[in-house]
Amino acid sequence: MKSNTISLEHGAGGEVMQALIGEIILKNFRNKSAGSIGLECLDDGSTIKLEDFNKGCELVLTTDSHVITPAFFPNTNIGRLAVAGTVNDLTVMGAKPLALTCAVIVPEGFSLKEFEEIIKTMDETAAEVGVPIITGDTKTVEKTALDSIILNTAGLGITDSPVRDSGLQPGDKILVTGTIGDHGISLMAHREGFDFDTDLASDSAPLWKLIEPLLKLRTPEGEPVITAMKDPTRGGLANALNEMASKSGAGILIEEDWIPFKSAVSAACEMLGLDPLEVANEGKAVMGVKAGFEEEVLSILRQHPYGRDAAVIGEVTPDKNEVVLRNRFGGMRFVDVPAGDPIPRVC
Amino acid sequence: MQNEARLLHITGTVQGVGFRPFIYQLAKVHGLFGYVKNLGNYVEVLIEGNKESLDKFVKELPEKKPPLAKVKEIKTKNVHFSGYSKFIIVPSESGVFENSIIPPDTAICEQCRSEIFDPSSRYFHYPFTVCTNCGPRYTTVRTLPYDRENTTMADFPLCPECEIEYTDPLNRRYHAQPVCCPKCGPEIWLSDSEGNVLVKGYEAISHASDLLQQGLILAVKGFGGFHIACNAREEEPVKELRRRLRRPEQPFAVMAKNAAVTETFARLDGGGREYLTSHRRPITVLPRSKAFDLAESVTPGLHNIGVMLPYTGTQNLLFDCVPDAVYVMTSANLPGRPMVVENKEALEKLRGIVDYYLLHNRVIANRNDDTVIRIVNGRAAFIRRSRGFVPEPIELPFELKASIGVGAEMNSTVTVAKGKLAYISQYIGNTSHVETLRYHSEVVRHLIRLTGIEPLYWGCDLHPAFNTTRFALKMGGESTLQVQHHHAHMLALMADNSLPLDSRILGIALDGVGYGSDGTVWGGELFESSYFGHERIGHLLPQPMPGGDLASKIPSRMVLGILFEKLGRAELEKLPLVFPKGAVEFSTVMKQLETGVNVIRSSSTGRVLDAAAALLGICEMRTYDGEPSMKLESAATKSTHTVDLPIIFKKDINSGLPLLDTTELFLGVYELLGKYPPVDLAFAVEESFAKGISELAISLATKRGLEKIGLSGGVAYNNHITSCIARTVTEAGFEFLAHRQVPCGDGCISFGQALAAGLSIKSENKF
Ligand SMILES: [Fe+3]
Ligand SMILES: [Mg+2]
Ligand SMILES: [Zn+2]
Ligand SMILES: [Zn+2]
Structure with missing residues (x-):
């Protein structure tokens, strides 16, 4: 049954999400490419080509939001997920992570102690691969609007030969x-x-x-x-x-x-x-x-x-x-x- | 005496069945002149002579027709007398065969059979002996027109002796395409597992029969594929075969020399004899006799056994030395996968499974599994409609645009239809397997080619994850209609009963699973159904399936799901249920039911019957399709007491429709556990279920003014349930409809889809 509203399936990573991206997002953004890999490739990130920059190198930009309940789970928490996710999106593009951003949306009533723990975890995770977190943003919302924390990280990387999703050859x-x-x-x-x-x-x-x-x-x-x-x-x-x-x-x-x-x-x-x-x-x-x-x-x-x-x-x-x-x-x-x-x- | 002339147009199965030579001979007998000519769709006969002889000719034609011919209609008109001086068979012109009908494969006839046992015949001990009345047909056809050069017999040029028989209109072998003899035809040989030829000809067969007697396992190549054979009278070979195939319980079909031998282990008094002995030679599922003297492991836990009689020369010769032998003859494939058809493939795929191979060098153009028939409610029901029936078309009660149905997923078939004819393919299997899906597209191509019907509309299931659905959407594009699974069942049932286009019925669909129009999973449904739509008007209580498809494999999961809300953990823990992973699995399932992790609700009938089998300790694991409910039915046949169980109707909280509460039925069983033997409770579950469904159907049909109540779906193979529903609704004054020529199970889905697509209707709930 087709519905007129967003359902959880639209974010589940399956065919329904592919349709949402294809039919609404890609159709409505008109300018969506800054280098050899643009938004329409739906790869893990996209590239930015700079004239006269580092002979053949491209920048890679990616972003990822993380919502996960509960925010703390065995061994670690959402902070690690947010940093690792973005580092990995750069990594699988073949790009060395240069810098990350960190945007937080957190509901009123969220424990400060837990908040700090998440931030510390982000720092530890970033340190593992030596990538700095260089800018960020924090928003708070009412309890009723959100029941847990949302983290968004964007990542900037650099590569001289991006690795695509689409490069498989028979025999590989x-x-x-x-x-x-x-x-x-x-x-x-x-x-x-x-x-x-x-x-x-x-x-x-x-x-x-x-x-x-x-x-x-x-x-x-x-x-x-x-x-x-x-x-x-x-x-x-x-x-x-x-x-x-x-x-x-x-x-x-x-x-x-x-x-x-x-x-x-x-x-x-x-x-x-x-x-x-x-x-x-x-x-x-x-x-x-x-x-x-x-x-x-x-x-x-x-x-x-x-x-x-x-x-x-x-x-x-x-x-x-x-x-x-x-x-x-x-x-x-x-x-x-x-x-x-x-x-x-x-x- | 006054001479007259008449022109006859004869339609039906009149090609490739010795029809023209028959006409030639009949004309000769009556001293008539003229001609007979094949015109593709029909045969044209011109006869001239005196009135009396002409009348006799016309009268005797349908009476004396060759056994394989089917005369549908004879149109006769008087024409001008032109004075022919003899009777001739006019050779067919190329191109007229466009719509030619290819006959199904047929068992070797009595005359040919006696020749292969006659030392004075040139066909003595030759396993490929055939005539116009018998032998392989469909399995040999590569393309049309149906002439020898377009069949797999093209590899075997006729020798002079065969040429004479082939071209003599008075000969039994006149224009029989697969004609051959030991000099010019295919060869048979026995091979070891490495492919080394051990012995050829009849000695290969007699040696094979010795090996079978010694308890060894053989692959035997037949018309439409390979069988795996072993001695069915001894436990050890059968158990060994089960080990090698990793098929612990699935019943094996057996082959016996004739009806008399069959009666030593099975009963023919329930209507099975006619099918068992027919020239189509289906596997006929018969009740086991009291004296059953085959290995118990042939058909473990079941009250019946699938039996067929030999239909190839080879099979007949296998019984030459040991007439009372009974062989397991199971098709050589993994369940749901295509049967092995090539020699090389057999040597590879059956390595480690069989000890020896009985091979021949005739290529199999079309794979064709054995047909399986069971007598249900006194009538033949097709479990599988394949060899011996395919590609005979089903006649429709109305005209259809050129269309194709691609089937569901398991037990799938393909149907192409146009005008008033629908061609249902041979059994294909479970298309979730890659090999089976490839075979499926091969069948689609081949069926389109052989029927010359280029489909304009494609019909497929509504289930988004079926490979056949994806295939049809890709092939048919905009012209593809997704047909709700049970509506396809209903359409197939209606056309199978030749109901006219404006009919409406109360349709009951009982099966394992079908994707519903509301996105939930259906399988115990009542519809008001027409050819143009269906409205769901009642169903079974949707039950949780903890673990999704896992609940089909492990029916104890269903029991927990059904009783979860009614009984506490302590009571559920005490149930005599078996879980492959023991207590951990029990706890996991309980947790799944609490949290809803991978729990899908379904109004499936199959799952409820499976659960009953588990609760009663009759079957704890499904190792083959339908096992729990088949074993439940077998157990129920042993019942001696009647037990009443609650039949409760409620209103569904989501659909607002009346439903039969299967949880109440289960609670009834639960309370009587230990008070009655399981066989009585098994009978009671089936009986109460059937009565409940019937009552619901009767009340809804009454309310809606519907006069016919029909039943389709795999559960309709259950003789007890079907008989009970048939009796109850008939006693209430309704006409009961069951399937006739097409399977009740998902083998009919492609037929229903083709109908829906060909009528170009929407599968929405509208009329
Ligand atoms: Fe079905
Ligand atoms: Mg990614
Ligand atoms: Zn014959
Ligand atoms: Zn010959």
């Missing part, structure tokens, strides 16, 4: 930098009070230091080894893979057994009937790697604490726009773009 290997589904499942378990017997924590992490060494890798022909990259946040790996495949005009075949999962995440998903591929991650990247270089990339990734569980999970196929998951018995199913709540289909 698909890699993830670590276990999938940790953030979404840990948060859900924490929020709804599920007791899965194991301590799950959000994977929220800034990935610049992990990814930086990969950006320099070149094939003997001088081409970048990393052909495409994305952070599988909202909509999870399923959404990220579908976006990469459709933007690249290629297909992706994933081997279910190769995807790294924490056993607690698998167990929780199995029991809740959720698809871990649709669950959000906040400290992971998925990338295309030129065939033959996957071992080198893996060994670099695994040297960093955030990349210890990095794995090859599949490869790029010539089948346009298809993301297929193969299980250990050879059975294959399509990995769909998540569309809000899963609808039963087993007859």
Whole structure:
């Protein structure tokens, strides 16, 4: 049923959100490009080209708002999410983070102590990758208008060869930098009070230091080894893979057994009937790697604490726009773009 | 005597079935001259002679027609006498076959069968022996016109002897496209698992039969795909096959030499004999007999068994040495996936599953699974309509624009329709699997090519996540109509009963899941339905499905969902339910029900019956489609006592519609647990459910002035429920409609979609 008002689904990262962006936002903004990658690319960020600037370098600009209830969850809080999210959006564009902004909207009655803790966490997270937070804004609203804090961070980065979502070529290997589904499942378990017997924590992490060494890798022909990259946040790996495949005009075949999962995440998903591929991650990247270089990339990734569980999970196929998951018995199913709540289909 | 001349136009299945030679012979018998000619849509006959002979000819034509021919209509008119001096068969001109009808695959006929067992015949022990009355047809056709060079028999040029038979109008093999003999036709051989040829010809078959007797597992290539065979009389091979296929419970179909052997383990007195022995040779689901002497693991936990009789020469020869053998004959595929059809593919995909292969070198152009029929409420119900029936069209009671329906997701088929004919494809399978979806688009292409119907309108399901929905939206674009799942069931039911275009019925749709017009999940629905729309007027109480589709696999989840609001945790904990992950899963499900995390509500009938099976300890896990409710039905057949359960109607808080409260039904069962044996409670659940649905249907039909009450959906395969609904509504003075030629389950969805699209209607609730 189509409705005339915004629903939660419009922000869920699935097909409904894509339609909102495509049909309302992109249609109405007329001037939306400042460099080689503009708003219409719907990549993780966009580039700004400056004349006579650093021979071929472009600036990358990105922004992200964070609303999450509760603001505090196992191990960390919304502050880490906000900084890591923006750092990662720059990172997966192949851009070194130069500076961040921090805008806060907070309701009256919010604990000052918690507020300070969030700010300290932001500082710690930014320090991990050495990015300064150089400007900001604070607004307060009435209790009735908001029930928790909203953080917006924008990030400015720089790159001499941006990494796109759309660069996959048939034959490329698909890699993830670590276990999938940790953030979404840990948060859900924490929020709804599920007791899965194991301590799950959000994977929220800034990935610049992990990814930086990969950006320099070149094939003997001088081409970048990393052909495409994305952070599988909202909509999870399923959404990220579908976006990469459709933007690249290629297909992706994933081997279910190769995807790294924490056993607690698998167990929780199995029991809740959720698809871990649709669950959000906040400290992971998925990338295309030129065939033959996957071992080198893996060994670099695994040297960093955030990349210890990095794995090859599949490869790029010539089948346009298809993301297929193969299980250990050879059975294959399509990995769909998540569309809000899963609808039963087993007859 | 005065000579007369008559011109006959004969329509029906009159091509590729030996019709023209039959006419030739009939004319000869009566001393008539003239010609017979194939005109694509019909056969034209001109006959001249004396009136008496002409009358006899016309009278005997439909009576003596070849067994595979179906005469729909004969138009006769008197024409001028032109003085033919003989009777000739006019060769068909190219191009006239545009609308030609390809006959379905048919079991080897008695005459051919006796030839392969006759040492003096040149067809002795030759498994590919055929004539115009028998053999593979649809499975061999690559393209039209239906001539040998367009079939897979093109690889086998006729030898001089066969050429003579093929071209002699008086011969049984005149123009039978798959004609061949040991000299010129396909070869059969036995291969080991590495593809090495061990032995060829009849010895391959007799050796295969020895291997089966020794308990080994074989792949056997047939008309439309591969079977996996083993000895059904011994536990060990059957259990071994289950291990290798990882199919712990799914019933296996068996093959027995004839009806007499079948009667040693199954009953033919319920109407099954006719179907079992028909030349179409479907798998017929029969009640097990008391003396059932096959391995119990062939059909575990069920009161019935799927049986078929041999239909290929090879299968017949397999029973040569061991006439009372009974073989498991299950199609060679993973559940819902396309059956293996190629030799190389078989060697790869069946590695580790079968020990030996009985192969031949005739290519299979069209995959075609065995048809499955069950007698429900005294009438044949198609569980799967495929080999032996496809591509025979369904006749429509009205004209339709060229359209196509792409089916739902599981048990999917494709239908193309135009004018007054609808062609339903063979069984395709579960299109959520990539391989099956690829096969699905292959079938779409092939069916369009073979029928020559270029669809103007595309029909698909309303479910946004079905691959078939995406496919149709891509192919049909603006001309695609998304048809609500249960409305497709209703349209299929109405056309299946030849109801005219202005009909309205009270339709009951009972199945597992269908995406509803209101975005919720339906499956136990009552509609006022016409060809142009449907209005939902009643349903089952929507029940929570904790874990979504997981609740279909683990029916105990449904039990918790159904009783959650009525019983406390302590009481629920005491229920004899099984969860694969034990207590943690119980707690997780409880938490899901409290928080609503991945809990979807559905008015599904299937889930309620599944839950009853779980609550009664009859089935704790669904390892194949329909398992819990099939086992519930089997248990119910053993019931000896009648138990009453509460039938409560309420008004739905969201839809405002009357509903049958399945929670009250369940509470009734809960209170009687331990007081009655599970088999009695199983019977009572089905009976009360059927009565409740019938009562609701009767009251709504009365209110709306509807005279017909129809039933569609997978639950309609349940003999007890369907019989009970049929009886109740008939006794109340309503006409009861059930399916006739198309499946009750989702195999009918493509048919309903094609109808909706071809009538170019909106699937909204309007009339
Ligand atoms: Fe259905
Ligand atoms: Mg992003
Ligand atoms: Zn024959
Ligand atoms: Zn021959």
